[in-house]
Amino acid sequence: MTNHNYASRVQNHNSSIIADLLVQSSDPQNISFAGGYPDASLFPSADLADAFQHAVADNTPAVFQYTDAKGPQELRELVAARHAKHMGYPATADDIIMTQGGQQAIDLLASLFLDAGDGLAIEGPTYLGAISIFENYAPKYYEIPIETDGINLAILEQQLQANRGADRIKLLYLVPDFQNPTGITISVAKRQRLAELAETYDFYIIEDAPYRELRYRGEHLPTLQSFDTHHRVIYVSSFSKILAPSLRIGYICASPTILTAVAGLKSAADIQSPNMTLDALTYYLNHYDIDAHIANMIPYYAKKRQTMIDALHKYMPSEVTFTEPEGGFFLWITAPASLDLNAFMYDVLIPKARIVYIPSQAQYIHGDVANSARLNFSAVAIEKIEPGIRLLAETFTNYLTNHPAE
Ligand SMILES: Cc1ncc(COP(=O)(O)O)c(C=O)c1O
Structure with a gap:
């Protein structure tokens, strides 16, 4: 350009x-x-078509009205229940905000945490769509290499120790499961240590996990968030890969304090996600078996x-x-x-x-x-x-x- x-x-x-x-x-x-x-x-095209038909027919006129920036309460309850079951974190509806895909979730979080020049740690390589977002916030990057069991913690710790000033690392963006682009998964030991480091060095982690449920071999590993006792891990997920990307539905699971700030930013960005698709997802989750x-x-x-x-x-x-x-x-x-x-x-x-x-x-x-x-x-x-x-x-x-x- x-x-x-x-x-x-x-x-x-x-x-x-x-x-x-x-x-x-x-x-x-x-x-x-x-x-x-x-x-x-x-x-699941026929099931989604059915869900959309019901979303409109059953919820008129509310489906056409403005609503809460966080998304409908019933959907947040359903998503929180799934999150608690599959991601090992005791979420309630108060811990969930619906977003337009994981992409908007990452953007809102970047906007919440990053002033120009603020320290952002990322995996090298990382998801190129996240790079496109972060470029808009002009952070100072700390690009941490990846090993076969995920991000190189020795280098991350070195950077955390060496940079204690205004450009210290405030935020770490990770794709822990079957990373885009490498396919690499972060080991359990590293997940646990990352959650500890965030508290020790006062930074936040975005755990971006849109592929987590698409595991073809081996056992599911605990999420980083499941090791987090200090609300340092902010979990981002999406229905794009497990249902359909055109729904543009993702969510953030984080502490209510963080979500209140995110909801303000979402309101500024787009007021709310479209009710029609959110209501269709509510219907789908109530009437079909996503698992x-x-x-x-x-x-x-x-x-x-x-x-x-x-x-x-x-x-x-x-x-x-x-x-x-x-x-x-x-x-x-x-x-x-x-x-x-x-x-x-x-x-x-x-x-x-x-x-x-x-x-x-x-x-x-x-x-x-x-x-x-x-x-x-x-x-x-x-x-x-x-x-x-x-x-x-x-x-x-x-x-x-x-x-x-x-
Ligand atoms: C790692 C990662 N995060 C987020 C996204 C954004 O997806 P969506 O906005 O469709 O949820 C993608 C899409 O490819 C991705 O690979």
Whole structure:
């Protein structure tokens, strides 16, 4: 974006990178491992249509009226009950605010905590949509690398100790389960320690967990929030991945004090979320079994994940490594350090193989890691996964053979 009248924070905004990737991703000639969409064939379309019909027919005229910025009491009770059952935190309706997706939840929390120059710790890499939000608040970033069991706590503690002034870390943003983009999950020991650190060093944690319930292997781990005894962990979730993203429904679970401040900000942002969709969700949760719906989706996603991992094992040259996530939508590939996977995608991969992924640069704050990329397995048709990965692997093999590392 280049208009000198625009705010300076917008000038280097990453939205143009995302817009270009969306164009590449939606080109029908390309096999896209770039998107982050759920599989549309798994939406409970008939049940949601029924829920919307009832939401309007049963609640007229209230469904068309303004309401509480936090969302209807009955829905917050239903969401709190689910939260208590699945996330191990004894939430009540007073601890819940409904938002327009997890995206708005992150934005409201960034707006609550961050003045320009305030310290924000994030995982490196992290969810590129969160980067787009944080850029608007011009924080001072502390980008903490990720290990196989999640965020590197030694480096985080070092940064917490070293920076005690005005730019100290006030907020830490994490995606603990099947992280977007790496698929990595934070270990139980680290979760517990993170909750302790937040109290010791006086900062807050956003636990952003939209993929948590989509686990294909292993046991569910306790949430960070379940270790939190001081209201330091603010939990963000979403119905986008487990029901449908167009609902634009997410929620924040936090202490009532924090939620009162968030509700004020939400009121300023959009007055309220649309009643019609919130009432439809209330009807859906009262009349359909969302847990059974999630359980039904899991084998489909598990099969896509396995197909991609098997193909990577079979075809990828040994110089290219990859994560094997236990859930979620994504895995992360890493090529030799000399290979720039953004340039490789535009110069070689798209012209020769018509394959797209999300290169790592856009998923780091300073764009300084170039040899990794995010691959999505949820949205691509299952029959395209094996041939797509084979082609990707062959293109890597040819390239690496012709350009051996110095
Ligand atoms: C980690 C993470 N957080 C939040 C979101 C926002 O999703 P939504 O606003 O649809 O809930 C996404 C979407 O891809 C995501 O991957």
